[in-house]
Amino acid sequence: DTEVTQTPKHLVMGMTNKKSLKCEQHMGHRAMYWYKQKAKKPPELMFVYSYEKLSINESVPSRFSPECPNSSLLNLHLHALQPEDSALYLCASSPAGSNTEAFFGQGTRLTVV
Amino acid sequence: GENVEQHPSTLSVQEGDSAVIKCTYSDSASNYFPWYKQELGKRPQLIIDIRSNVGEKKDQRIAVTLNKTAKHFSLHITETQPEDSAVYFCAADAMKTSYDKVIFGPGTSLSVIP
Numbered sequence: 001d002t003e004v005t006q007t008p009k010h011l012v013m014g015m016t017n018k019k020s021l022k023c024e025q026h027m028g029h030r031a032m033y034w035y036k037q038k039a040k041k042p043p044e045l046m047f048v049y050s051y052e053k054l055s056i057n058e059s060v061p062s063r064f065s066p067e068c069p070n071s072s073l074l075n076l077h078l079h080a081l082q083p084e085d086s087a088l089y090l091c092a093s094s095p096a097g098s099n100t101e102a103f104f105g106q107g108t109r110l111t112v113v
Numbered sequence: 114g115e116n117v118e119q120h121p122s123t124l125s126v127q128e129g130d131s132a133v134i135k136c137t138y139s140d141s142a143s144n145y146f147p148w149y150k151q152e153l154g155k156r157p158q159l160i161i162d163i164r165s166n167v168g169e170k171k172d173q174r175i176a177v178t179l180n181k182t183a184k185h186f187s188l189h190i191t192e193t194q195p196e197d198s199a200v201y202f203c204a205a206d207a208m209k210t211s212y213d214k215v216i217f218g219p220g221t222s223l224s225v226i227p
Contacts, residue, residue, distance in 0.1 A: 031213055042202050042217035043157065055213050090156065098206035098215045099145035099164075104156040 006105035023091030119218030136203035143205040
């Protein structure tokens, strides 16, 4: 299994809602990432988990809350988002950090209304 | 901080011609340079990568060159086909600040005209 699976594929939420994005990989990768991507822009790093521990938080607002329940799962909890948070949210994993290939999930297209 | 620049931002070529995309990076400690292709509405996928102990790497119609002294690396696509149309991102690992971070270039939108 060489896939990174994200759910849901699409999400529309109101500014007062709470929702979660989920990501799963079964490749035994030790690093997992959340990226935010706006149209025609590169992926923008949000969080990195290494061996299930948060290793990087790129000064992301607290309305985004990551969680890594185990080595295969990564969640992103969303609360009180703003319309400007609408974007494609990509999960990725890599075997051993930034000097190895990153495998991306297909992303969750998030719209905040 | 660390930075990766990429040129051109858009590129149109005729089918069968070659395409070249160039990147420069600022972190002299970077050792890993991947290239990702992202088709419209799809996920980024690695197409080729190169490490600092190698000057050139080739995979069929795709090649990457690295000049560590000048901190430049380039993607070369030969005999382009319409299915090569996509956004291409170069990247470099940010070893100076974090073992887990990759810096992406801003992207090149490649159009191959049949």
